[in-house]
Amino acid sequence: MSKFFVKSNQIEDNCINIIGEDVNHIKNVLRFKVDDELNICNSDTSINYVCKILNITSTKIQCKILNEIQSSVEGNVELHIFQGLPKADKMELIIQKGTELGVSKFIPVSFNRSIVKISGKDENKKIDRWNKIAEVAAKQCGRDIIPIVTNIENVKTVCNNIDKYDIVLVAYENEKNNYIKNELLKLKESLNKYKIAIVIGPEGGIDDDEIKEFEKSGAKIVSLGKRILRTETVALQVSSIIMYELENGGK
Numbered sequence: 001m002s003k004f005f006v007k008s009n010q011i012e013d014n015c016i017n018i019i020g021e022d023v024n025h026i027k028n029v030l031r032f033k034v035d036d037e038l039n040i041c042n043s044d045t046s047i048n049y050v051c052k053i054l055n056i057t058s059t060k061i062q063c064k065i066l067n068e069i070q071s072s073v074e075g076n077v078e079l080h081i082f083q084g085l086p087k088a089d090k091m092e093l094i095i096q097k098g099t100e101l102g103v104s105k106f107i108p109v110s111f112n113r114s115i116v117k118i119s120g121k122d123e124n125k126k127i128d129r130w131n132k133i134a135e136v137a138a139k140q141c142g143r144d145i146i147p148i149v150t151n152i153e154n155v156k157t158v159c160n161n162i163d164k165y166d167i168v169l170v171a172y173e174n175e176k177n178n179y180i181k182n183e184l185l186k187l188k189e190s191l192n193k194y195k196i197a198i199v200i201g202p203e204g205g206i207d208d209d210e211i212k213e214f215e216k217s218g219a220k221i222v223s224l225g226k227r228i229l230r231t232e233t234v235a236l237q238v239s240s241i242i243m244y245e246l247e248n249g250g251k
């Protein structure tokens with residue numbers, strides 16, 4: 001069943017009003033008719049509903065709530081990716097696939113070695129596009145939330161927010177002793193619900209001064225193995241590892 005997201009203010013008197021781009025998609029692409037059923041999720045509360053279409057206009061689709069669905073799509077891991085700005089369309093891949101893997105938030109980061117520089121109107125356009133990609137991916141894979149893509153941050157801002165997480169992992173190719181598995185095992189022994197951040201450098205990597213800043217702020221520097229991975233590969237590999245090890249107790 002197709003899934004669509006709404007806000008709480010679109011729900012009233014046991015009815016849901018779908019507006020915006022979804023109207024055209026439901027009406028002209030999927031060609032749904034009155035009395036067809038939709039799966040609608042309130043993105044503010046993550047509550048899912050089975051709904052029946054009551055009325056279709058050019059600007060609004062009115063649906064009646066038939067029943068509430070109990071969903072367990074979102075697990076016990078809230079995962080944020082602090083992603084060094086990559087070249088070309090790699091960020092789009094990271095957001096799309098990361099959403100499928102369960103990432104809750106993407107924070108683009110400008111590092112000293114970042115090749116890509118985005119600011120002003122270009123930044124706003126990029127952020128809007130990236131959030132749209134997250135929304136489409138969330139619908140496709142049946143998420144109960146739409147992951148957020150924030151404005152671009154710098155290393156200092158990231159370091160100032162490290163204490164908001166249970167653990168912040170910094171993937172670093174020059175780390176030889178502390179593997180990601182070690183940190184996840186320690187975390188698994190002490191908690192059963194997790195708020196985790198991953199810091200991933202751009203194509204040029206993270207320089208030594210930035211690594212020292214992260215260490216000083218309490219982040220854990222980890223190795224992912226003997227091979228050097230592309231930045232987009234790191235995001236997907238680490239997300240997969242964390243979800244496999246920790247989501248719902250790793251069972």
